[in-house]
Amino acid sequence: MLTRLERVDHRIVLMARAFRLLTQITLIVTLLLLYIIVWTLPAPTLYSKITLLRQSWHLSEVLKQPPILRAELEKAQQDLGGLRAEVAKAKMDNDELEKKVDIAESATKDLKRKLAQAQIEVAAEKTRRSELQKKLEEEKKRQLDLAEKLKKLKESELPLLNSIPDDDK
Numbered sequence: 001m002l003t004r005l006e007r008v009d010h011r012i013v014l015m016a017r018a019f020r021l022l023t024q025i026t027l028i029v030t031l032l033l034l035y036i037i038v039w040t041l042p043a044p045t046l047y048s049k050i051t052l053l054r055q056s057w058h059l060s061e062v063l064k065q066p067p068i069l070r071a072e073l074e075k076a077q078q079d080l081g082g083l084r085a086e087v088a089k090a091k092m093d094n095d096e097l098e099k100k101v102d103i104a105e106s107a108t109k110d111l112k113r114k115l116a117q118a119q120i121e122v123a124a125e126k127t128r129r130s131e132l133q134k135k136l137e138e139e140k141k142r143q144l145d146l147a148e149k150l151k152k153l154k155e156s157e158l159p160l161l162n163s164i165p166d167d168d169k
Helices: 003-039 048-056 059-163
Strands: none
Touching: 003 048, 048 059
């Protein structure tokens, strides 16, 4: 028969085998559950399923994000309000500048129109002046011709007039 020590050793060996078997079964069940969990994840490829699983490990961080994101959103909305106010002010300034530019452009257009009209009037006056100068030259020529004819007439008729006796005296 077995001694007490051998029996204890035998029990320890049996317990170790049972523990090893239980550990192997537990590992197999765990791996099988993990495989089932990974297989049922809503992702098309194994890589994307593993990525999704990794993300689920950080779920506590994801659950902490809403308050942080709300604070960031509120800050962004405040910034947005400030930016909208700046945009509205810039639009008002732009509208004022556009009005000033329109006024300046209309004044420029008016001045250009007046300049064009003045240039037309100057051209008309130059034409009129040249016509008047031509007439003046013609009149001067005519006057010279008449003066020359008068001189010729005096020269030709003066001896005739001198030859007529003065009977009136």
